[in-house]
Amino acid sequence: MIGRVKKLFNTVFLIEIGKGLALTLRTMLKPAVTRQYPREKRKPFAGSRGLHAMRRDDSGQKERCIGCGLCEAVCPADAITVITAEGPDHEKIVSSYELNLLRCVFCGFCIDACPVSAIQMTPEFELACTSRKDAFYTKERLVKIGDKYMGGKG
Ligand code: SF4
Ligand code: SF4
16 A cells, blocks of 8 residues: 555656756766777777787797697687697797787687797787788787787786
């Protein structure tokens, strides 16, 4: 009975509409949170998952990747292709490393799986491109990104 009276009271005096309007007014008085991109950019934050980068090894002469293929195996989107070959001293070399950003879902599994922390993520999030080719990141491109964001160091 009390519930029905309360409901009737709310209906007659438009209480819920009044509450909604009050909330709207309160929100209108708060400063806007919309950023005027690209003039205003969000600052990078710890743990942000942006474009991948490849670190250099301790000598700084070549990529840190050892071609184990764990990142390729763990990637749920099949975005990474690692091809290895035999080097001049019968050592294993990474002849090709390719990341297809069109497939990547930025889950970060490849970063977690890498045993030598060769592949990392940067805060770079402006990844728009006008051709499919630009979305394919080769080993050389990834090393250049590593140089830019990590000074090529581990
Ligand atoms: S972030 Fe995830 S989807 Fe992207 S390449 Fe790494 S494992 Fe694959
Ligand atoms: S980036 Fe890391 S996980 Fe991927 S192949 Fe190279 S060493 Fe292995």
